[in-house]
Amino acid sequence: MITQRSFFPFSKRMIVPLALTLLVVLIYPLVFSFWVSLHEYSLTALEDVRFIGLQNYIGLRHNPSFWNALRNTVVFVFGAVFLETVLGFGLALLLHRPTLRFRNFFRSILLTPMFITPIAVGLMFRFLLNQQLGVLPYLLDQIGIQVDWFGPQLALFSIILIDVWQWTPFMLLLFLAGLESLPASPFEAARVDGASWFFTLRKVTLPLMKPVILVALIIRGLDAFKVFEYIYAITRGGPGDSTETILYYIYKVAFRFFRMGEAAAMAYVLIALTLFLVFILYRIMSADEGA
Amino acid sequence: MNRSRHFRETLVNGGLNLILVIALIIVLFPYFWIFLTSLKPVDLVARPEVWIFSPSLFNWRDVLLNSDVPRYLLNSVIVALSTVGVALVVAAPAAYSFSRFNTGGGATRFSILAAEMLPPAVLIVPLFLLMFRLALLNTHLAIIAAHLTFVTPVITWFLIGFFDEVPKDLEEQAMVDGYTRFQAFYKVVLPSVRPGLAAAAIFGFVLSWNDMFYALILSGGDSKTLPVAIAGYWTFRGIEMGKMAVAILVAIVPVLLASFFIQKYLVKGLGGGAVKY
Amino acid sequence: MAKIQLEHVEKYFGDVHVVKDLNLAIEDGSFTVLVGPSGCGKTTTLRLIAGLETITSGRIVIGDRDVTALEPKDRNVAMVFQNYALYPHMTVADNIAFGLMARKTPQDEIERRVHRAASMLDIESLLKRKPKQLSGGQQQRVAIGRAIVRNPNVFLFDEPLSNLDAKLRVEMRTELLKLHRELEATVVYVTHDQEEAMTMGDRIVIMDGGVIQQVGTPREIYFHPRHRFVAGFIGSPAMNMIEGRLEDGEFISSHFRIPLDGPAFEGDVILGIRPEDIYLPGSLPAERETPVLTAKVEVIELLGARAIVPLLVNDLSMRAVIDERHLEQVQEGGSMSIVFDRNRLHLFDAANGERIE
Ligand SMILES: Nc1ncnc2c1ncn2[C@@H]1O[C@H](COP(=O)(O)OP(=O)(O)OP(=O)(O)O)[C@@H](O)[C@H]1O
Ligand SMILES: [Mg+2]
Numbered sequence: 001m002i003t004q005r006s007f008f009p010f011s012k013r014m015i016v017p018l019a020l021t022l023l024v025v026l027i028y029p030l031v032f033s034f035w036v037s038l039h040e041y042s043l044t045a046l047e048d049v050r051f052i053g054l055q056n057y058i059g060l061r062h063n064p065s066f067w068n069a070l071r072n073t074v075v076f077v078f079g080a081v082f083l084e085t086v087l088g089f090g091l092a093l094l095l096h097r098p099t100l101r102f103r104n105f106f107r108s109i110l111l112t113p114m115f116i117t118p119i120a121v122g123l124m125f126r127f128l129l130n131q132q133l134g135v136l137p138y139l140l141d142q143i144g145i146q147v148d149w150f151g152p153q154l155a156l157f158s159i160i161l162i163d164v165w166q167w168t169p170f171m172l173l174l175f176l177a178g179l180e181s182l183p184a185s186p187f188e189a190a191r192v193d194g195a196s197w198f199f200t201l202r203k204v205t206l207p208l209m210k211p212v213i214l215v216a217l218i219i220r221g222l223d224a225f226k227v228f229e230y231i232y233a234i235t236r237g238g239p240g241d242s243t244e245t246i247l248y249y250i251y252k253v254a255f256r257f258f259r260m261g262e263a264a265a266m267a268y269v270l271i272a273l274t275l276f277l278v279f280i281l282y283r284i285m286s287a288d289e290g291a
Numbered sequence: 292m293n294r295s296r297h298f299r300e301t302l303v304n305g306g307l308n309l310i311l312v313i314a315l316i317i318v319l320f321p322y323f324w325i326f327l328t329s330l331k332p333v334d335l336v337a338r339p340e341v342w343i344f345s346p347s348l349f350n351w352r353d354v355l356l357n358s359d360v361p362r363y364l365l366n367s368v369i370v371a372l373s374t375v376g377v378a379l380v381v382a383a384p385a386a387y388s389f390s391r392f393n394t395g396g397g398a399t400r401f402s403i404l405a406a407e408m409l410p411p412a413v414l415i416v417p418l419f420l421l422m423f424r425l426a427l428l429n430t431h432l433a434i435i436a437a438h439l440t441f442v443t444p445v446i447t448w449f450l451i452g453f454f455d456e457v458p459k460d461l462e463e464q465a466m467v468d469g470y471t472r473f474q475a476f477y478k479v480v481l482p483s484v485r486p487g488l489a490a491a492a493i494f495g496f497v498l499s500w501n502d503m504f505y506a507l508i509l510s511g512g513d514s515k516t517l518p519v520a521i522a523g524y525w526t527f528r529g530i531e532m533g534k535m536a537v538a539i540l541v542a543i544v545p546v547l548l549a550s551f552f553i554q555k556y557l558v559k560g561l562g563g564g565a566v567k568y
Numbered sequence: 569m570a571k572i573q574l575e576h577v578e579k580y581f582g583d584v585h586v587v588k589d590l591n592l593a594i595e596d597g598s599f600t601v602l603v604g605p606s607g608c609g610k611t612t613t614l615r616l617i618a619g620l621e622t623i624t625s626g627r628i629v630i631g632d633r634d635v636t637a638l639e640p641k642d643r644n645v646a647m648v649f650q651n652y653a654l655y656p657h658m659t660v661a662d663n664i665a666f667g668l669m670a671r672k673t674p675q676d677e678i679e680r681r682v683h684r685a686a687s688m689l690d691i692e693s694l695l696k697r698k699p700k701q702l703s704g705g706q707q708q709r710v711a712i713g714r715a716i717v718r719n720p721n722v723f724l725f726d727e728p729l730s731n732l733d734a735k736l737r738v739e740m741r742t743e744l745l746k747l748h749r750e751l752e753a754t755v756v757y758v759t760h761d762q763e764e765a766m767t768m769g770d771r772i773v774i775m776d777g778g779v780i781q782q783v784g785t786p787r788e789i790y791f792h793p794r795h796r797f798v799a800g801f802i803g804s805p806a807m808n809m810i811e812g813r814l815e816d817g818e819f820i821s822s823h824f825r826i827p828l829d830g831p832a833f834e835g836d837v838i839l840g841i842r843p844e845d846i847y848l849p850g851s852l853p854a855e856r857e858t859p860v861l862t863a864k865v866e867v868i869e870l871l872g873a874r875a876i877v878p879l880l881v882n883d884l885s886m887r888a889v890i891d892e893r894h895l896e897q898v899q900e901g902g903s904m905s906i907v908f909d910r911n912r913l914h915l916f917d918a919a920n921g922e923r924i925e
Contacts, residue, residue: 010472011392018385018447021377025439026406029417036416094311099304106311108551110318115550117501119518120539123525124321127328127532135324138339165317177558185653188620193667193718194641203666207657219561222408228504233522247504250412255508260416267412274410297637 037265043258056265066266068241069249070273072156076245077224080163084220085213087164088171093201095172096179107176114169122233125162126150152239159230159243167224171216178212179205218278225274246270322543329536336532350533360538362513363520367542370431370506370516371499374438375492378446383488386450387476391459400451406444411504414440419508429514437505442495449494449561453487454480490556493549500546517542570631570644570721570754571596572617577626579612579778586612588778590626594771599748599755601769603762605801609778610758614724617756618647631721641670646715647724650731652707654699654714661686661695664713685717688747705736712744716751725757729764741768762802766790774798791912796921799840799914805876808846808886810839811918819915823884826858826908831915833924840914843876846888848897849907857907863888864903868895879906 037057040050060066094100095107113121128134129149140147149158186208190200206213228247231237237244237252244252246266254263328336330346354360388394389403414437422433457480465475481488503518510519521542524535572594579587587609594600602610615621617628619640628636635643646667654663661682662669668678686692689709699707708728715723728744729737745768748755759765765772766786774781774789774797782794793799799807812821814837819826821839849860863879863886875895877888888906890898898904915924 011388011394014384014388014476015394017381018443021381021439021443022406025418025436025443026409026414029414029421029440030409032417032421033413036420091311091314094307097304097307100308100311106315108554109315110311111554112547112550113318115497115501115546116543117503117518117521117546119503119522120542123521123535124325124539127535128321128324133337133339133532135339165321169318173554173557174561183651183653185649185651186655188618188640189647189649189653189714190666190670191620191640192618192645192647193670193714195666195670199670203658203669204655207655210657219408226410226412226504228411229522232503232507233525247410247412251415251504251508254416254419260420263412264416267410267416270410270412274408 033264033267036260037268039261041259041261041264043260052261056261057269059262060265060269065241065244065249066246069244069246072242072244073225073227073246076156076160076163076227077221079157079160080167080224081217081221083160083164084168084171085217087168088216089175089213091168091172092175092179093205095176107172111169111173113166114173116166118166118229119233121162121166122230125158125165125230126234129158150235150239152242155235155239155243159227159234162230162234163224163227167220170220174212174216175209178209182208214281217281221277221281222274225270325536325539328533329540331533333533350537354534354537354541358534360517360520360541363515363517364541366431366510366514367500367517370434370438371496373431373435374442374499375446375495377435378439378443378495379488379492382443382447382491383450383481384476386447387454387480389447390451390454400448403444403448403451407441407448409440411441415505415508418505422509428509429511431510431514433509434506434514434516437509438499438502441502442499445498446491446495449491450484450487453484453491457483486556490553493553494557497546497549500542571629572722572754572756573627573629574613574617575627575629577613577616577628578624579609579616579621580624586778587616590778590780592773592780592783594754594756597752597754598771599745599757599769600771600773601765602756602758602773602775603760603765603769603801604775604781606760608775610760610775611726613775614647614726614756614758617722618645618724619643620647643722644720645722645724646718646720648711648715648726648728650727652699652711652731654707654710656699658698659695660691660697660699660702660710660713663699663710664695664717667714667718681717682713685713688716688750689713704732705740708732708740712747716747721754723751723753723755725755727759728757730759730761737764744768763804766802774801776801792923793840793914794923796838796840796916796923799916803842805843805887805889807840807842807914810841810884810886812837812839814915814924821884823882824861826913828910828913828915831924833915833917836918837924838916838918838921840916841886841908842912843887844889845909845912846886846890846906847909848890848894849905851894852907852909856910858910858913860905860907862903863906865898865900867900868898870895879904881906 038051038053040048040052040055042048091110095103095110100106128136131137131148134149137147137149148154182205186204187200190204195203226247227245228251231243231245231248232251235243237248247270250263250266250270253259253266327342329350330348331341331344332347332349335341335344389399393399418433418437418440419428422428422430422436427433461483462472462475462480465479466472470478501518502516503522506516506519507522510516517538521535521538524531524538572592574590574592574594577587577590578585590613602613604610612621616623617630619635619638619642623636626636627634630643630645655666658666664682664685665678668681673681682695683692686695689712691706691709691713694702694706694710699710702710708731711728725744729740732740741764757768759768766789769786771783772786772789773783776797782789782798784792784794789798789802793802796809800809810821810823812819814820814828814831814833814835817828817831819828819837819839826839847857849857861881863881866878866880869876869878870892873892875890875892877890877898879886879888916922917924
């Protein structure tokens with residue numbers, strides 16, 4: 001009894017179900033995936049699975065589609081997350097004003113997009129922005145503006161805007177909560193001390209909000225790397241391959257071309273890349289934290 | 292002087308409120324337009340210049356009564372409920388353990404978050420091959436397993452934040468009163484985080500409900516979930532637009548309603564006790 | 569450096585009437601203490617002066633300027649908050665310099681003034697640290713440094729010492745007073761600690777329920793409380809309050825009677841007598857002694873040179889403060905004779921609590 005306790009205490013027994021579940025649905029696939037990435041593993045030739053070492057990884061170096069998808073994804077992530085951060089912060093400041101009436105109403109409505117299934121968002125905007133059927137091109141046309149939202153020039157940018165529509169609310173949610181939990185007195189002290197609105201924002205609000213901003217950037221940034229539904233709903237990577245993102249490309253390689261080994265290798269590169277970016281971000285944000 | 296300052300303040304405030312109203316319109320307009328489209332008679336669906344017309348329930352009737360959308364809706368409900376059910380059962384004790392005993396040290400919390408953030412691309416290949424081998428493709432089970440990969444970590448993460456706020460005295464009192472550790476957890480601690488459990492369950496439900504990527508690859512035919520079915524309207528024949536609008540509304544309205552209940556708890560949950568603002 | 573005038577100041581939070589027709593003139597260079605029970609509106613009054621709350625109606629004048637409609641930054645006041653309100657991400661030097669930087673003061677001037685303030689407060693060695701690395705007392709000094717560096721017309725303090733331990737609190741009191749003399753500034757100081765109010769203020773404003781009950785020097789407040797509330801609030805242990813009637817110049821209660829000369833008042837009154845104005849017979853000049861009463865001694869709470877002695881005088885509970893030298897005549901459970909000091913009796917109208925002279 002006593003030994004059983006010390007070897008296997010209550011605290012560990014409590015995590016057994018979770019550990020088992022994650023082992024089956026998460027760890028095993030992760031390991032299996034890595035194993036697959038070291039093989040020539042095609043769904044069309046399952047009897048002919050061959051170990052090829054790092055060939056799948058090395059092959060990526062000369063795969064222009066992979067690099068194109070990577071570039072598109074990085075542009076997308078940086079563009080979208082940047083806009084979402086700025087807009088989210090601005091809206092949070094607007095909602096945080098003590099004079100604002102109906103704050104809860106504004107907040108509840110403004111947060112809604114983040115709860116909707118992205119495929120619906122994609123289709124909604126495809127419809128709204130469609131050249132012939134869409135209401136937005138129609139309205140713009142009335143004032144003499146013609147934009148081809150999903151043409152080769154703008155398609156990626158339009159996808160970014162759609163992401164901004166859906167995910168700025170997430171930033172707003174975190175930033176607003178952050179602002180609300182800041183102590184009031186430093187801001188009152190700043191008011192008495194004669195600091196202007198902008199000076200207070202720069203010297204007090206932003207530094208105090210840094211931890212929240214960091215967490216928001218990491219969560220949203222990592223999430224943005226997974227962009228898939230908008231592409232699937234709207235452009236399927238086109239025109240050309242101008243909106244092909246990494247997850248969409250992996251999907252294509254795995255489930256259109258059935259080259260599982262190559263897809264698994266790309267997925268691992270994606271993990272490495274995201275971890276690297278998180279690390280960089282973390283270093284930048286905590287750089288002047290010293291002392 | 293008082294007057295002019297007052298005037299300027301009113302002006303600035305009005306301007307800032309105007310920005311909020313514009314943001315509100317940007318958020319609401321797509322819903323509005325989809326709703327409008329769902330009520331348009333077939334011949335008007337493809338005509339963006341028409342805003343006023345006599346509404347027709349044709350699309351609604353067609354989608355709800357004569358299509359497979361209700362079946363896909365049911366699939367989504369089954370998958371989301373099962374996923375959340377399993378996730379809650381395995382996540383709650385673990386989250387409690389992480390929160391109370393810091394089991395596994397600080398690394399645990401980070402790994403939970405990392406699991407939550409894992410790109411689905413890494414898991415989809417092996418999950419697909421696994422389900423293929425087990426002949427489970429196109430079943431609910433395959434999608435539930437896939438959804439567990441992200442719903443379980445999210446719910447664990449969520450609940451850690453709520454357990455962190457339960458005072459230790461509570462369960463110690465219960466143990467002094469003669470409960471075992473597990474009874475204390477089950478009968479005293481769990482009920483005291485009921486709002487957190489509810490919020491986590493709803494949030495997990497929404498995540499599962501909204502997923503299309505896994506469902507697209509692992510399901511087909513009769514086992515499709517609603518998002519996959521919606522994606523099927525991709526063909527974009529003008530005539531389909533009204534039905535697509537209905538299907539979209541069916542998929543998003545329940546989630547929007549749920550969102551109003553959990554918004555309040557979302558921040559604490561997302562913070563997972565890692566971010567003390 | 570500037571007087572402050574509050575004229576018919578009213579403040580509502582929604583429907584809650586927090587400050588009621590406040591009229592107060594604070595003299596240039598004075599150290600004025602606002603004191604009163606929790607929730608009486610002290611902080612609100614201070615924040616109204618600072619401009620952090622807008623007044624519902626009335627007028628506030630600082631110096632010769634009507635500041636009623638001005639932003640806090642245009643009032644040239646400095647405020648020290650109860651929780652210090654230091655910026656956690658800035659060094660002590662930057663915290664102190666914040667107000668100057670906000671006003672775009674030249675860098676060399678900022679440095680000069682920060683160092684002068686720091687040396688006045690003896691925190692020069694801490695300038696490079698962050699607030700988290702400071703003790704409570706040191707944080708308090710930084711907060712004060714942030715106020716003095718700006719050379720404001722008026723200093724506003726909201727319970728600045730309440731987060732410090734007892735010893736430090738007493739030390740800081742002295743330092744603040746010294747600082748006040750050096751700076752010759754007008755100080756408005758909020759506290760709910762009546763002892764702090766008595767020792768620090770050269771003028772004390774006693775508030776209750778959003779209304780000023782009395783303004784005066786510590787002596788006036790202590791010896792001539794204008795209202796029953798003030799009498800009960802100031803002094804420790806609290807004044808004994810005895811309900812009774814005045815008839816033909818005699819105080820009559822169900823417990824005892826005391827003939828008084830003076831007041832022409834007739835009717836229900838409250839007789840106030842401070843515990844320290846209760847004596848053993850013979851220790852006062854005879855003409856100041858009231859008739860001897862017999863009291864039962866319940867316990868003796870020795871404080872050192874003095875003792876608090878709870879008494880029962882014909883079922884009436886009272887407290888007396890007795891000099892340690894007289895204690896041998898007193899025994900727990902025994903009885904003793906007491907007299908009151910005639911010159912220190914306070915009479916209040918039972919109907920409205922106002923003092924009867
Ligand atoms: N922002 C506000 N909204 C509504 N009521 C308020 C607000 N601020 C203060 N009050 C109310 O006004 C009254 C006076 O508050 P105030 O903070 O001035 O009291 P105080 O005298 O400083 O008390 P304490 O000694 O506890 O600090 C209280 O009843 C309080 O509840
Ligand atoms: Mg106060």
